[in-house]
Amino acid sequence: MREGETPVSKGTFITFEGGEGSGKTTLIGGLADRLQQAGYDVVTTREPGGSPIAESIRAVILERNHTAMDGRTEALLYAAARRQHLVEVVLPALARGAIVLCDRFIDSSLAYQGYARGLGMDEVWEINRFAVEGCMPAMTLYLDLEPEAGLARIRADAGREVNRLDLEGLAFHRKVRDGYREVARRYPERIVTLDAMQAPDDLLREAWLHLAAKLNETK
Ligand SMILES: Nc1ncnc2c1ncn2[C@@H]1O[C@H](COP(=O)(O)OP(=O)(O)O)[C@@H](O)[C@H]1O
Ligand SMILES: [Mg+2]
Structure with missing residues (x-):
């Protein structure tokens, strides 16, 4: 699999990856503050963010009662939500010249669905290639952390909403980390x-x- 060309746009697309509790949201907040202080137009978002259609798709994926969710269904739903968010939120911001800091993008699907769920990174790449149409990040910051440490941080954070993926066993989160490391080696x-x-x-x-x-x- 090869990465596509980033289409011509004035802004800069930066994505953040890592397991649950690795510090993505915290880091994005800190970087956004610094960018704003430096005078940049900055947009922070997470994948379904700000798009009602993509939010609805994500709600289906993360619903705790959906234990029968098929792996390929999950991968297709993530790709669909990604597409909608890209079109409604990311591309308009890039077109006006903003720096877009996005919490999770295509590498999450490669690590979670492709590697940890065993669908295959190449297969998951293919459906996402269709979804993003060559719009890849200029840079991705991957926060590498032992899953035990990430999950302990989440448990200590009483105000945090727990979703279906947070409830997966440690073995799954270890596979996610291995998947991310493989993705980082590839790109x-x-x-x-x-x-x-x-x-x-x-x-x-x-x-x-x-x-x-x-x-x-x-x-
Ligand atoms: N570098 C860090 N060291 C220790 N704790 C952190 C660090 N970054 C974030 N945290 C804390 O860990 C928890 C998860 O951080 P968060 O940024 O929400 O992670 P993520 O968005 O990757 O799930 C929060 O309670 C946060 O305050
Ligand atoms: Mg977060």
């Missing part, structure tokens, strides 16, 4: 692996260096 030119055990401030500093370098390069 070294796009994916930057960060040690997510670092304290939030240290992680933010390291991520900022990569982001600033990417913005200089694409200017």
Whole structure:
């Protein structure tokens, strides 16, 4: 499988990947603050975010009672939600020149559905290729963390909503991590692996260096 060309657009598309509790939401918030202070137009989003159609699709996927969900059905629904969010939220923001920080994108499907659920990364890549039509991130920051540590962070966070994937066993989350590492090996030119055990401030500093370098390069 090969990655597509990013279509011509004025903005910069950055995605964030990693297991549950790896610190994606926290890091995106920190980077968005810094970007705004530096005067950039920045849009933060998570995949179904801001698109009612994509939110509805995601609700079907994450519904706790849907234990009979077939693996390929799940993969197709994720690809459908991704497509709708891309069209409604990401592409318009990029067209006006914004920096889009997106919490999860295509690599989540490769790691969760392709690798951990065993559908095959190449197969999942194919349906997602159809969904994203060549619109790939300029850079992906992957937060690498032992699943035990991520799940412990989630459990300590009393206010957090627990979804169907959070309730999967540790063995599944270990496979997800192995899947992410395989994806990072396949796309070294796009994916930057960060040690997510670092304290939030240290992680933010390291991520900022990569982001600033990417913005200089694409200017
Ligand atoms: N680098 C970090 N070190 C320790 N705890 C963190 C770190 N980053 C985030 N956290 C905490 O871990 C929990 C999960 O973080 P979050 O950003 O929501 O992760 P994710 O979005 O990847 O699931 C939150 O309670 C958050 O405050
Ligand atoms: Mg999050």
